[in-house]
Amino acid sequence: MVTGDLMSEARAGDGDAFRALVQPYRAELQVHCYRMLGSLQDAEDALQDTLLAAWQGIGGFEGRASMRTWLYRIATNRCLNARRSASRRQAKEWNVPHVEPPEPTRLGEVVWLQPYPDALLEAVIDAPLGPEARYEQTESVSLAFVTALQVLPPRQVAVLVLRDVLGFHANEVADMLDSTVDSVNSALKRARAALQRRQPPGADHQSPASGSAVEDAIVAKFARAWESADLDALVDLLTDDVFFSMPPIPFEYVGRDLAARFCASIFRAGRRFDLVPTRANGQPAFGAYLRALNGISHGTGLYVLTVAGDHISAMTRFDNSMLPWFGLPRSLPSR
Incomplete structure (x- = not known):
């Protein structure tokens, strides 16, 4: 017709x-x-x-x-x-057990x-x-x-x-x-x-092509560092003006030192994660799963990375309500 x-x-x-x-x-x-x-x-x-x-x-x-x-x-x-x-989503308070962020x-x-x-x-x-x-x-x-x-x-x-x-x-x-x-x-x-x-910190950094070898290498290094709680390796990947945010929690961190202190507070609490790769907003992303003693990793959020050159210039953490939109499960067997 x-x-x-x-x-x-x-x-x-x-x-x-x-x-x-x-x-x-x-x-x-x-x-x-x-x-x-x-x-x-x-x-x-x-x-x-x-x-x-x-x-x-x-x-x-x-x-x-x-x-x-x-x-x-x-x-x-x-x-x-x-x-x-006036019906926009409201801010949430910090709600991560046993973690005291900077x-x-x-x-x-x-x-x-x-x-x-x-x-x-x-x-x-x-x-x-x-x-x-x-x-x-x-x-x-x-x-x-x-x-x-x-x-x-x-x-x-x-x-x-x-x-x-x-x-x-x-x-x-x-x-x-x-x-x-x-x-x-x-x-x-x-x-x-x-x-x-309103340009964010690091906006002048040149990003590698989506799915390029450069982007893939940085993303793989991030996954290894985060899953192994290797703070030094993680910090080495960050730009000096790296930007961390976590809506709907309103906390924002600017700069490598503060980002390192934030990540250290997560790892110091004994929280260990499995990451499942995906993509969001044309950027590399991961579903994040918190390991538990029963051998099951429970979905805690979604991380979206901004890659600039051969470093990470931003990381945004969203809550686990986003996982189903990406076809990701609520939980999975720990690796």
Whole structure:
């Protein structure tokens, strides 16, 4: 069935025809919502709201813009509503038994941040972008980029993502946001400046190619050091300005010395881990499993690494609720 026939059937109330119309855009819309909201769960909720609104409004779709642009308009406005709500995930207190961490450098703002599985990115990472896009697809889903977006005003986030990440023209974005081209250009200028100021420590480090031999070697060294609790080997892998964070716990550590003290507090408590490799946000990641005396390792979290040159410039630890999103078990036999 051709698109025109599908549209006619969808407008007549055919749910299968509607699903066929929107399916090609579903994956990229979810990534768009994730960039806007920084949370995989919130992104899925916003996507479902978008599809429901599109289904309810398909009869009024006049075709003046493409189906893709129309869906992005709906998704963006659903995300703006979510950004303005007070229902974002709250910070949690430090809850690791028998571990007394050092005083953090600071308390993070984006405690709702969640990782995004690379398996969900495969369908969109090579999607065509508009001619005015300024970011590579992999860069625009990195944890550092998504985190920086979360502290910008909502409309600035929307404009920057639509213009610089997706490459929509200024007049298209103005129409999506019921705004003017001048207002869009002004918001974009402010968003770019704010994003530049929010660059995390180590942002100027050059990252090796994803899945390259250099990245693989660093990741393998990290796994050996972490699993064997070899603090010296671990610290040797870190950049001077390494950045550790652990949402929804707001503690953030900047610098090798503080990171070493934090890791030492973990290892000193006798905590030993098995790591299972995966990938998140275009970056190497691990499911972390705490070994127990009964021979079972229990999932405690997900680590996402940022590799810079031949070192690690950042590590973000998420809680174990993320493991199922990556197809990882809650527990496994200890090695």
